[in-house]
Structure formats: structure tokens, C-alpha cells
Amino acid sequence: MPIRSEYINDVADFLKQLPLGAFLTVKSGNKINTMTIGWGSIGFIWRRPMMMVMVRYSRFTHELIKDATDFSVSVPLDGHLKKTLAEVGSKSGRDLNKFDAFEITPEAARSINSPVIADCGLIYECRILYKQPMEPGILDEVLEDKWYHDKDYHVLYYGEIVANYKNRG
Numbered sequence: 001m002p003i004r005s006e007y008i009n010d011v012a013d014f015l016k017q018l019p020l021g022a023f024l025t026v027k028s029g030n031k032i033n034t035m036t037i038g039w040g041s042i043g044f045i046w047r048r049p050m051m052m053v054m055v056r057y058s059r060f061t062h063e064l065i066k067d068a069t070d071f072s073v074s075v076p077l078d079g080h081l082k083k084t085l086a087e088v089g090s091k092s093g094r095d096l097n098k099f100d101a102f103e104i105t106p107e108a109a110r111s112i113n114s115p116v117i118a119d120c121g122l123i124y125e126c127r128i129l130y131k132q133p134m135e136p137g138i139l140d141e142v143l144e145d146k147w148y149h150d151k152d153y154h155v156l157y158y159g160e161i162v163a164n165y166k167n168r169g
């Protein structure tokens, strides 16, 4: 599928913001949730533009994404929504509706079922093609001790980027 020529240029904005946080939003059945992510990757796999996000088993988001067909990644630009990223990254959708609690506006996506977050400057809509639970014991030992001492591993979700656009915000 053709991808916008701006895809490559947008990657710089994405990578600059990712360590500070982006919103991973998932709809499964009639449930919708969003959480902050700081890790992930973007590139080409299977000759398709691809986004990979990492979700720990303990997240409410995991309960949704494991059965979902797609996800969106909404990236605030220019330092926007800093406080919201911290709130969405510290509270669980198990305990409260984060859209109401933190006044975040979900907006219908263009090509997927999961919504996107309005007021984010850069949007990725991704169709899940592959998922890969981390296998204990084969990660570099130092990293395994540092990040997974409690065995709360990530599952890696690979989504084909089916839409990527600049939004208001």
C-alpha cells in the first residue's frame, strides 16, 4: 500500500517524542483504553511500513490489545500534553475511564477500529500483523535483571502503518 512520502520525515518527530511519551490507544469489543508508551520502533518489515509497540502483561491495555485487530499511536508534538502523558502513564483503565478523568478526546480513526487521540500532532493507525511475547532467559542478562526482575515481560505488537498523518495539535 502506498505510504505518504512524508513518512520518512515524520519519523524524526516520532523518535524525538517517543522517549517522552506517546498515546497507545486500543479498542477491543466495546472497550477502549489508552496508555502512555515510551518504547517502540518504526521501520519496514515484510516490505510494509511497520510500528512495533511493547505492552507488559500487567497493563489493562494488554487485556484489550491481545484480542484487538489494530491500535493507534498518537504523538503530541512541541511538548504538548506533558501532564496528560504522565497521568495516562500512571493510572490504569482498570480503575477509571482515562478519557473522562483526564479530559482526553478520542476521535474516530480514518482506517482502523481503534480511535486516535485528538489534539496530538502526529497520528499512526496500525493494523496488527504479528505479536511476539518475550521469551524469558534470552535477553542480555543486565537488561533482563534491570527491566524484568519481577517477570512482568512485554509482548511486542507489530502493526502495519495503514495511515499516518499530521493532525491539529
Ligand SMILES: Cc1cc2nc3c(=O)[nH]c(=O)nc-3n(C[C@H](O)[C@H](O)[C@H](O)COP(=O)(O)O)c2cc1C
Pocket: 019, 020, 021, 033, 034, 035, 036, 037, 038, 039, 040, 054, 055, 056, 058, 059, 060, 061, 062, 085, 086, 088, 089, 090, 091, 092, 093, 094
Ligand atoms: C513515559 C512513559 C512511558 C511508558 N512506556 C511504556 C511502554 O512502552 N510499555 C508499557 O507496557 N508501559 C509503559 N508505561 C507505563 C504505562 O503507561 C502505565 O503502566 C499505564 O498506567 C498502563 O495503563 P493501563 O493499565 O490502562 O493499560 C509508560 C509510562 C510512562 C509514564
